[in-house]
Amino acid sequence: MFDEDGLERQLREARATLREVAEASRAHDPREIVTEAAEGRIVVTLGTDGRISSLEINPTVLRDGVQYLAEELQVAVNAALDERSADARTDEPVADLAALTARVERLQDEGLRQMRALTMSVSDVMRKLHGR
Numbered sequence: 426m427f428d429e430d431g432l433e434r435q436l437r438e439a440r441a442t443l444r445e446v447a448e449a450s451r452a453h454d455p456r457e458i459v460t461e462a463a464e465g466r467i468v469v470t471l472g473t474d475g476r477i478s479s480l481e482i483n484p485t486v487l488r489d490g491v492q493y494l495a496e497e498l499q500v501a502v503n504a505a506l507d508e509r510s511a512d513a514r515t516d517e518p519v520a521d522l523a524a525l526t527a528r529v530e531r532l533q534d535e536g537l538r539q540m541r542a543l544t545m546s547v548s549d550v551m552r553k554l555h556g557r
Contacts, residue, residue: 435532442525458508462501463493471505 457478458471466486472478486494 431535435528435535439525439529439532442528446522446525455509455512458505458512460501460504460508462504463489463497467494467497467501469498469501469505471509475509477502477505 455473455475457473460469460471461467462469463483463486466483468479468481469477470479480498482494482498486497
């Protein structure tokens with residue numbers, strides 16, 4: 426009727442799976458990326474949020490013209506974005522969230538079923554005690 430060991434085992438499995446998912450997501454936290462262009466005269470920093478957090482342009486780059494500045498700025502920004510994209514790729518298996526959700530739902534259903542059975546047993550005992 427009330428399988429406490431089975432429920433405990435299911436809870437351990439669900440917790441272990443959740444820990445794996447949490448650890449996998451932490452392992453892929455983005456890092457700050459710094460790229461350069463125009464022989465180091467343009468420095469772009471891409472923050473952990475994926476947005477440009479810093480843009481440094483040495484005024485000497487303007488001597489080469491606005492078109493050159495625009496092209497080199499594009500090179501630096503695209504290099505940062507490419508690096509972020511490469512960081513995001515992984516060969517590690519991704520947690521099957523649908524399976525995890527199904528497991529948690531089964532665990533909840535089993536817990537509710539066992540709680541109902543326990544409640545019915547307690548009610549039966551109480552009825553028998555009051556019937557004496």
